[in-house]
Amino acid sequence: MITAERLREIAFWSAELTEEEIERTRRGITEKAFAKGAYICHKGDKLDSWTGVISGLVRLGTVSQKGKTVTLAGMRSGGWFGEGSVLKKEPRQYDLVALRDVKLAMMGSATFFWLFENSVGFNRFLVKQFNERIGQFIALVEFDRSLDATGRVARNIAWLCNPVLVPKADSHLDITQEEIGLISGVSRQAVNGALKALEQKKFLRVGHGGITILDLEALSRYED
DNA sequence: GCATTAACAGCCG
DNA sequence: CGGCTGTTAATGC
Numbered sequence: 001m002i003t004a005e006r007l008r009e010i011a012f013w014s015a016e017l018t019e020e021e022i023e024r025t026r027r028g029i030t031e032k033a034f035a036k037g038a039y040i041c042h043k044g045d046k047l048d049s050w051t052g053v054i055s056g057l058v059r060l061g062t063v064s065q066k067g068k069t070v071t072l073a074g075m076r077s078g079g080w081f082g083e084g085s086v087l088k089k090e091p092r093q094y095d096l097v098a099l100r101d102v103k104l105a106m107m108g109s110a111t112f113f114w115l116f117e118n119s120v121g122f123n124r125f126l127v128k129q130f131n132e133r134i135g136q137f138i139a140l141v142e143f144d145r146s147l148d149a150t151g152r153v154a155r156n157i158a159w160l161c162n163p164v165l166v167p168k169a170d171s172h173l174d175i176t177q178e179e180i181g182l183i184s185g186v187s188r189q190a191v192n193g194a195l196k197a198l199e200q201k202k203f204l205r206v207g208h209g210g211i212t213i214l215d216l217e218a219l220s221r222y223e224d
Numbered sequence: 225g226c227a228t229t230a231a232c233a234g235c236c237g
Numbered sequence: 238c239g240g241c242t243g244t245t246a247a248t249g250c
Contacts, residue, residue: 149227176241187228192243208236209241 002026002105010054010105012078012167016121028111032104040096040104047092049106052080056102057175059182062094073159074099074183076173078166083126086112099179132164143223149186151222153194154203156184158220161213174210198222 007014007026014022031054034040041047043062053075060081061071072094075081085092086109115122136159147155157180160166160173181191195206203219205212213219 177243178241189229189243190227 002029002031011052011080013080013122013125016125017115017119018121021115021119021122024114025107025111028114029105029107032106034098034102034104036098036100036102038098038102040098040102041092043093043095044091047082047085047096048109049082050080050086050109050112051082051107052105053077054103054105057099057179057183058102058104059097059099060094061097069185071183071185074156074179076160076166076175078168080129080165083112083129087116099182128164132162136162139220146224148224149184149190150194150197151224152184152186153180153191154198154219154222156180157204157211157213158216158222161216162220163216171213171216172210173213176209 002010004022004026007022007029011025011029014025017025034056040051040058055077057077058075059071060073060075061069063069082092089109116126139155143151143155157173160175160183161171177191177195178188180186180195181188184191186194195204195211198204198219199206201218203213203215203222205214
């Protein structure tokens, strides 16, 4: 259980809830920590919680039959995910790995369903989030085959900073080039080259152990 | 050939 | 000093 104060800090969508809903919600959330490299859950596990990233970085991915690692998305602090699996009451389709030390907020499915049945504000948020994700998946299908390494890096960085999914997103991202590689499905060296190209175009600035987004719009539209 | 992996020296914090 | 970055050399597709 967490305080109402804490809920405000870690869950931006709680701004859309009534006092009663906030009270109910804070009682249904617990915090949990995972060390760098730890699996939060494996594909096929039943993880019965809607999950928010409080701090750190999570990789959402899977392993193909041939043993190759496939990354579907990265989640940074402020992002909430897993509503699909909770709603459908089905096992997770992906592995969840902590790319660095991570703190998560876990909302039990009973609370999630109560909000789903009773809260107008919560549903408004859910629809917005689903809508945003659909847009991203359409873009993924449309462009993935044709994008080079720079394009994939640009898209994945933009995805991490999506203002609808992570409203508080600061323009500075604490992330190493290796982590960008893990999330984008590109080697660290290729990330290095991609970042330089993107910096040249003034879309972002490269720093030590982090980057600063200068033009999120351009990154999300980058095509080649 | 190209891109990814491996290895390593330099650098920032 | 430890972790991150930027090269270069080796290796695999």
